[in-house]
Structure formats: C-alpha cells, structure tokens
Amino acid sequence: MKEFTDQQINTIRSYEKLMDQEGSFPQELLDIIYEKQLFKLFVPENLGGRMVSLPESVQIFDEASSINGSFGWLVTIGSGGGFFAGNMKEEVLDDVFNSGNDVIAGSGAPTGKAERCEGGYRVTGEWKYCSGAEFATTYTATVVIPGAGEEPEIRAFAFTPEQVEIVKDWNAFGLKATGSHTIKVKDVFVPEERIFSVFESNGVADAPVYTYPFLPFAQASFTAVVLGLGRRVLEEALRYQELLSEDSPKREVLKSVLDEQEARLKSLESTFYNTIEGNWNLHIEGESTEEQYNEVGVVCAQIAQGVREVAFTLYPYLGMYASDQDSPFNRAWRDLLTASQHALIGPYQ
Numbered sequence: 001m002k003e004f005t006d007q008q009i010n011t012i013r014s015y016e017k018l019m020d021q022e023g024s025f026p027q028e029l030l031d032i033i034y035e036k037q038l039f040k041l042f043v044p045e046n047l048g049g050r051m052v053s054l055p056e057s058v059q060i061f062d063e064a065s066s067i068n069g070s071f072g073w074l075v076t077i078g079s080g081g082g083f084f085a086g087n088m089k090e091e092v093l094d095d096v097f098n099s100g101n102d103v104i105a106g107s108g109a110p111t112g113k114a115e116r117c118e119g120g121y122r123v124t125g126e127w128k129y130c131s132g133a134e135f136a137t138t139y140t141a142t143v144v145i146p147g148a149g150e151e152p153e154i155r156a157f158a159f160t161p162e163q164v165e166i167v168k169d170w171n172a173f174g175l176k177a178t179g180s181h182t183i184k185v186k187d188v189f190v191p192e193e194r195i196f197s198v199f200e201s202n203g204v205a206d207a208p209v210y211t212y213p214f215l216p217f218a219q220a221s222f223t224a225v226v227l228g229l230g231r232r233v234l235e236e237a238l239r240y241q242e243l244l245s246e247d248s249p250k251r252e253v254l255k256s257v258l259d260e261q262e263a264r265l266k267s268l269e270s271t272f273y274n275t276i277e278g279n280w281n282l283h284i285e286g287e288s289t290e291e292q293y294n295e296v297g298v299v300c301a302q303i304a305q306g307v308r309e310v311a312f313t314l315y316p317y318l319g320m321y322a323s324d325q326d327s328p329f330n331r332a333w334r335d336l337l338t339a340s341q342h343a344l345i346g347p348y349q
Contacts, residue, residue: 019177039078058224065228069335070177086210106140174338216296229336230307236329301349
C-alpha cells in the first residue's frame with residue numbers, strides 16, 4: 001500500500017529545485033510529515049505514535065526517498081529518533097514526545113565529554129551530521145563517560161533546544177535540504193533522567209522493534225533510502241530516454257542498458273526485503289542469533305554498493321544531461337551518492 005498520494009508526491013517534487021539551491025526544507029513538507037506522523041513510526045500510540053514494524057518502516061523510507069532524497073532522508077532519520085522511546089527513562093517520555101511535532105536530531109558518535117555532578121552530568125562537545133537540526137525539539141548525543149569498572153561507558157544525553165548551538169556547516173553536494181549541521185553544547189547540565197543507553201530497553205515501551213539491535217535497525221533504514229534513490233535515478237534515466245527521438249541510435253543502446261539495470265535493481269530490492277523480513281520473523285520468534293543480525297549489515301552494505309554501481313552504469317549514457325545540476329537525474333544521483341556514504345552501509349562491513 002502506498003504511503004503517499006499523487007498530490008503529495010507532486011507537492012514534494014515541486015520544491016526539489018528550491019531545496020537543492022537554497023539548502024532549506026520547506027514548512028509545507030514538514031507539515032506533510034507531521035500530518036502522517038512519519039517522525040513517530042516507532043513511538044507508542046499512547047505517546048501519539050504509529051508504532052510500525054521494521055519491515056513496514058523500510059518500505060516507507062524506500063518510498064519517501066524515491067520521491068525526493070532530502071525528504072526521504074529526514075523521514076528516516078527523524079523517525080529513527082523515535083526508536084529511543086524504548087530506551088529513554090519513563091519520566092521524560094511525555095516531555096520528549098508531548099506533541100504532534102516532536103522530532104529528535106543527534107549523533108551516535110561519542111565526541112563529547114561529560115563530568116559527573118550532583119543530580120547528573122555537565123556536558124561539553126560537538127557532534128557533526130545532525131540531520132533535521134534546524135527544527136528538532138530534542139537533541140541527543142553520545143558521550144563516553146567513566147564507568148564503575150575499568151571500562152568506560154557509552155551513554156546518550158538528551159538536550160533541550162535552549163542548550164544547543166547549531167553550527168550551520170552542512171555542505172555536501174547531495175541531500176542539501178536535510179540540515180545535517182553540527183550541534184554544539186558547552187558546560188550544560190543534563191539531569192540523570194535525561195541520560196540513557198541506546199543498547200538498553202527502558203522496560204516501559206513494549207514493542208518488538210525496541211528489542212531489535214540498534215545497529216542492523218539503522219543499517220536497514222539507510223539501505224532503504226539508498227534503494228529508493230536508486231529507483232528515482234532509474235526513473236529519471238527512463239525519462240531521458242523518452243526525450244530521445246525515435247530514430248536516434250542512442251535510444252536502442254540506452255534501452256538495453258536501462259533494461260539490464262532495472263532488472264539488477266529489482267534483484268537488489270528482492271534480496272533486501274527478503275533479508276529484512278526473514279530476520280524480523282526470526283526476531284519476533286526469539287530465534288535470531290547475533291550472527292544473523294550481523295548478516296543484515298553485510299547484506300545492506302552489498303546492496304548499497306550494488307545500487308551505486310547501477311547509478312554509475314547509467315551516468316555515461318545520459319550525456320551532459322547527467323552533469324546538469326538542475327536536472328532531476330543529477331539531483332537524485334548526488335543524493336544517492338551522499339546517502340550511500342554513511343559509514344554503517346559502507347564497504348568496511
């Protein structure tokens with residue numbers, strides 16, 4: 001079942017050129033996300049969420065990204081923040097998810113410092129690539145803190161907007177409207193109840209997604225974005241073919257290449273969804289092993305590489321149209337290359 005109507009698709013795409021040129025995300029598109037509760041796919045219904053399964057969510061990420069890269073990326077990242085409803089302490093859940101427009105931006109890179117003080121910690125640090133930073137209502141960041149034993153502990157801290165400075169430094173050549181800026185805090189106090197672990201359940205929110213390991217969850221989510229963008233790249237290449245005259249010698253050559261790459265993309269999609277569905281079913285039944293969760297990451301990295309290869313294969317057959325930064329193909333191509341650079345689906349898995 002499609003998540004988005006044709007009217008919504010047309011509305012989102014009507015802003016593409018503006019988003020790419022100005023690097024800003026329109027309020028009208030945010031309103032679509034809020035209306036459809038797309039930032040709350042993993043938030044319990046009693047907190048205003050939709051609470052979908054992992055297989056359902058990746059289909060939504062795929063579809064959203066096939067419409068527009070920045071839109072799909074923000075839906076994916078924003079909804080991923082709702083995953084923390086299963087980790088955060090019960091006493092802060094209402095505060096973090098208290099309205100229809102709640103969204104978390106942040107980073108999992110442990111690049112800050114925290115010092116213990118009465119009632120919590122004082123935190124200083126900065127974290128790059130916090131997508132949605134300009135409209136977030138809560139910011140989370142990961143810090144390594146001294147543990148009770150010899151090994152340090154990794155903890156996530158939930159900051160309020162008033163505590164955070166946004167450093168507008170996002171300058172990638174794709175996903176331009178995601179606002180993936182650096183966030184910065186300096187000696188801010190974070191009370192104990194706003195500190196949590198992304199690896200530990202709070203025991204309050206009861207849904208299978210909260211016991212699914214965070215790493216393959218994130219890998220599956222980002223791979224869905226890449227697949228959606230791959231379909232958009234293919235769509236725009238097909239559109240270019242339609243512009244060629246019937247008697248153009250390029251047309252038949254391009255058709256052969258398009259048929260081959262379309263088949264390859266469908267094969268990658270099938271492998272992805274079969275892997276996610278199979279692993280999710282094992283998870284539901286309590287039978288998935290660590291090795292099987294790890295295999296999700298391996299498959300996701302292979303699929304991301306495969307989709308990149310599809311995009312690179314198509315590029316030289318589209319002439320200067322492919323290089324025109326105002327062409328829909330070029331925008332989708334740049335978005336795809338940018339999204340697939342995420343370390344969790346990179347070639348080092």
